[in-house]
Amino acid sequence: MASWPSSPTLLGKSTRRLDGPAKASGRATYAYDIRRPGMLYARIVRSPHAHARVRAVNVSAAEKAPGVRAVLPLVDVSQPDAAKAMYQGDEVVAIAADTEEQAHDAARLVTVDYEVLPHLATVEQAMRPEAPAVFPKGNVTQGSLEEEGDLAAGFAAAAHVVEGTYSTQVQTHSCLETHGCVAEWEGDRLTAWVSTQAVHATANGVATALGVPQTNVRIITEYMGGGFGSKLGPDFEVVVASKLARQAGKPVKLMLDRKEEQLGTGNRPSAYAKVRAGVDAQGKFVAFDAETWGTGGAGQGAGFPLPYPVYVWTSRRRRHRDVYINAGPQRAMRAPGHPQGSFITEVVIDELADKLGMDPLELRLKNLPPEEPNRMWGKYFQMAAARIGWSRRHKTGDPAPGPIKRGLGCAANRWGGGGSQQTRGHAEIHPDGSALIRIGTQDIGTGTRTVLALIVAETYGLPLGAVKVEIGDSRYPFAPGSGGSVTIGSVSPVARIAAEQALGQLVAKVAPSIGADPLALAAKDGRIFVKDDPSTGVTWKEACTLLGTTPIVVDSQWEKGLSSVGTSGVQFADVEVDVETGVTRVKKIVCVQDTGLIVDKLTAESQCYGGITMGIGFALYEHRILDRNTARMVNPNMEWYLLPGPSDIPEIDITLVDQPERGVVGLGEPPTISTAAAIANAVANAIGARVRDLPVTPAHVLAALDRQREGGTL
């Protein structure tokens, strides 16, 4: 099945996404857009303090305020140990009122008595021996040790050693549609329209939290405005809205505002690494030794792979500790850990190349594992090098006169992906010729709806529009949350199997009617016909009338075959840096990415554009800044939390490597991994000084240039 389709009509081409017109015309209805009769609006009162005990909450004025219908305490003040806010934005009370303005007014009338407790605003503060014990199990975890090979022998064999401390910042997901939902009860049955990446996980989690049978909970996500890992649910907002709705006996909308979104709905943890790495005289990576740490905020880990598992190191050791601070907890964010690990590793490699006096691309090629279909970095590096014009790369430090320096850099990525064998699907073919595929997955902007239609239409030999796709509802057959780039690998095989079986049943009806062997029939171009004698056959519609009044209904399960695990890619960056202002402009990004079997080229490319764009934000702009005294976020908005905008985007050159025999491969995450590393290396190549900390802000660039003048960063 992996080689299906042998001669595709639809697959692998650039197909417009099915829901484009709904989105472009503003008709697409997101959770934020749902309005139900009698619907109330909810607000959450949150702690302004990074760490505080909630001693008392007075809601009496709020309860009496105009329009207020429900008030729900979210902390239990009778439990002093538990009644704590652990970060700015931690929830205290929820209120629902007739209008949004009334909910705001009422929230302002809530008075909370906080006992402000000592807090930790930075990893440095948390790691001091005299730091207050804020977290019950300690502020810093014991740490884990990974070791492989003989490190002492590795360093003994090293001709050159690089030592440095590297760091990456906290990045927030910044989904345009904030977290939230509309919850409505009908008796003891709950329907919630949720902005989520996981309708089934949300149904399950919400049912458990509310103590109602899961059969009574329905989660609908027709459209959702971005998640990037932060909406894998079940989200607290859904539980709160459901409880308020139950209390008030009316539907409740609870959508977070931008500040709440920035404070409390997740982030990519920071990463720090003190690295010593060695290379031998021939350019073989012989040793990598790292002390690493990072923070995922209040009580959350900050893991990342290091050295980033693309290159082969003969010996390595790594000790990692998680540091807790009083800040919003991390959540999975697009390729969790990978951009951090990639940045640190790839910058170290460029430094080793400089010490060795070797071209960094050549050095990389020397240290790659053997090629396999899902790890073809060597080939991709060569392809991308040609596309960016690597041969014009100068040694580190652009010799050109004037303040504008140009540089090139590169980095590799890998991702697992695959598909969940729990996935189920449902297909129908009706006597009138209409066809349906139904799976409880969701389209988070990746084009899932379109992919499903393409696979089923390809199987039936019908045009794309002939297949109705039903997704985004927890009543539909189980599919996993859209995380880990597993959606396409989960739903494609299930859709294909369901369609194949349904078609098989239809063909079985057609065969006797035209006196042919069912195995000799094919479905293509809207007809079912004898392969060797295409003139013998019927149209799809005629075939379906043979069903009488009984539709074909098929339920399918995931099987191996149409998807595969593991993908690889590389990215190259061409940048310009003004050494007087420190400003970096990315001129071009080249991306070469394994795509497996391409279902829709257009949406696959969009994943790459999207990943790279987010990678540019990580490389140059985005940074959650906490005030080091109060641990409050300085930029919980979109004007100071800097997301890349239209003018920040360079020319982006994408090559999708089509390997149909591999089956489909998820693309949501891999293209964002190596962008920042490639940019950082290009910046160093331009300016002749290393920026070891992300984001590569003008301040970091100028500081690196200062250090270089003072004694060298290379």
Added chain:
Amino acid sequence: MAPKDDFGFSRRDFLKTVGVGGIAAGVAGPPEAGAQTAAVGPGAVPITLTINGKAHRLEVEPRVTLLDAMRNRLNMTGAKRVCDRGACGACTVIVDGRTIYACSALAIEMQGKNIRTVEGLSEGTVLHPVQQAFCEHDALMCGFCTPGFVTATVALLERNPNPTAEEARKALDGNICRCGTYSRVLEAALSAKGVKRG
């Protein structure tokens, strides 16, 4: 950390000039509106908004933004609320021919103006050329920023039917897309044909 404006090419340098005007209007009120709004509120007051050529009568408190009036009162949810303070463009609408951030204009101040939203661009199922171009170029992923980008692009092309890439980028610099569709939004903006001068 330096604000992006220091870079010299920030989208915020190019916040649609009228967007800023819209905010100013929201705060101070244009002279002609000043007289009639001076004494109203804080309770709901009747207002009339002309949206996509149709008059809508509604009652809102004077503090209600045009965006919230449309979304929560009129059930016109094409324009999105994302930042609610003029930093992302998801709420972009066209007022008297120029784009503004609907989150940063008060509904009461928008009376007597010609407000156009994404809902008014397509005719039945026939998409506006800009919407069509967005679909063809996949200039939309999750789609949450899309109505804002579409509206900003329409306003641009009505002013300047053949913009350069640089002009298009600058005109769209007040809009944010987290899914990263910018490259394709630009392609769409430059390829959309048949937009008449507004």
